[in-house]
Amino acid sequence: MKTDILNIFFSFSLFSILGWMLEVFYRSVRDKRLVNPGLLAGPYLPLYGAGALVLIVAVSWLQGSPVIMKVLAYLVITTTLEFGSGFMAKYFFNATLWDYSDQSFNYKGHICLKFSIYWVLLAFVFESFILPLYQQLVMSLSAPIQWFFVGMVFSLMLIDFIVVSMRHFLHMTPEEKKQLKAQFNKTAKPLLELPEVASLAQYKHHRGKTRLDHVTEVAQLSFLWGQRLSLNGEAIIRGALLHDLFYYDWLREGPRFHGFRHHNIALKNARKITRLSKKEEDIIKKHMWPLTVVPPRSMESWIVSLVDTFCSTRDYLSIENNAKSAKTDAVQAGIETEDTKKWTI
Numbered sequence: 001m002k003t004d005i006l007n008i009f010f011s012f013s014l015f016s017i018l019g020w021m022l023e024v025f026y027r028s029v030r031d032k033r034l035v036n037p038g039l040l041a042g043p044y045l046p047l048y049g050a051g052a053l054v055l056i057v058a059v060s061w062l063q064g065s066p067v068i069m070k071v072l073a074y075l076v077i078t079t080t081l082e083f084g085s086g087f088m089a090k091y092f093f094n095a096t097l098w099d100y101s102d103q104s105f106n107y108k109g110h111i112c113l114k115f116s117i118y119w120v121l122l123a124f125v126f127e128s129f130i131l132p133l134y135q136q137l138v139m140s141l142s143a144p145i146q147w148f149f150v151g152m153v154f155s156l157m158l159i160d161f162i163v164v165s166m167r168h169f170l171h172m173t174p175e176e177k178k179q180l181k182a183q184f185n186k187t188a189k190p191l192l193e194l195p196e197v198a199s200l201a202q203y204k205h206h207r208g209k210t211r212l213d214h215v216t217e218v219a220q221l222s223f224l225w226g227q228r229l230s231l232n233g234e235a236i237i238r239g240a241l242l243h244d245l246f247y248y249d250w251l252r253e254g255p256r257f258h259g260f261r262h263h264n265i266a267l268k269n270a271r272k273i274t275r276l277s278k279k280e281e282d283i284i285k286k287h288m289w290p291l292t293v294v295p296p297r298s299m300e301s302w303i304v305s306l307v308d309t310f311c312s313t314r315d316y317l318s319i320e321n322n323a324k325s326a327k328t329d330a331v332q333a334g335i336e337t338e339d340t341k342k343w344t345i
């Protein structure tokens with residue numbers, strides 16, 4: 001079979017999906033409930049895609065070799081892949097995708113003799129039945145169709161992977177969450193208690209959310225990112241809480257070209273109620289970048305600007321936030337109370 005870049009991508013995509021189907025079937029029957037296996041949310045398991053690619057190469061190299069050679073080669077290939085994937089998922093994402101600890105002859109729960117034998121059998125099934133069918137399929141599909149399929153699967157996988165990685169990056173233990181909340185509240189409370197900030201709860205900002213909901217959400221998420229990147233948390237919290245400090249319903253009233261002007265209005269209002277550091281001023285002033293043309297000067301400003309865009313986009317895409325946010329109530333009641341069980345992040 002001709003091996004080119006399209007062929008590599010196509011077989012990887014297709015077998016990632018077929019492998020996912022096989023795993024869903026096996027695990028769902030075993031656990032008597034529908035199970036979506038793997039680290040990613042979508043219908044693919046890249047381990048199977050990678051395994052199929054290596055096997056395609058191995059099958060062509062081992063053509064005409066004695067069966068024992070094939071058994072050994074398939075055993076090494078599949079077991080190495082399985083160990084590598086299990087190890088990497090544990091090491092990078094602290095995720096246990098499968099656990100063979102209860103099986104005899106297992107190594108660290110990642111591999112075991114029984115399943116290695118299953119993989120060898122599956123490799124022979126792949127060589128004898130699946131690969132010939134796959135080759136027929138590839139020959140019947142035009143290159144544009146294959147590229148379309150590859151593009152769809154890879155785009156989905158990439159988005160999926162970024163989301164999973166970010167979630168992992170931002171994940172907090174309950175203890176860490178408690179500490180971060182305390183830190184956040186210490187800085188945020190004096191501002192949130194000011195009537196000029198508390199009154200933002202009277203203004204609708206995005207679908208179903210008040211301006212106070214919005215700035216609190218942006219402050220929390222930006223603060224979390226800031227902590228992960230060792231940035232100035234105080235500047236982030238204060239800048240983010242004040243970044244939309246204006247008092248009009250921007251959809252119905254206020255100055256023309258609100259998007260180009262409200263950061264300056266917010267900055268002017270913020271200066272009236274508190275002393276701002278240079279970093280905090282920049283956060284407020286540049287949060288609408290690129291509309292501000294001049295880019296943010298610090299990483300803290302970049303984070304708040306990006307998180308603001310993310311939260312705003314999410315608000316408009318979300319169908320869940322039509323109800324009044326419970327968070328506003330919690331914030332109004334006092335953000336430091338145990339009532340604020342759930343962060344927005």
Ligand SMILES: [Fe+2]
Binds near residue numbers: 243288
């Ligand atoms: Fe804004």
Ligand SMILES: [Fe+2]
Binds near residue numbers: 214218243244308
């Ligand atoms: Fe905003």
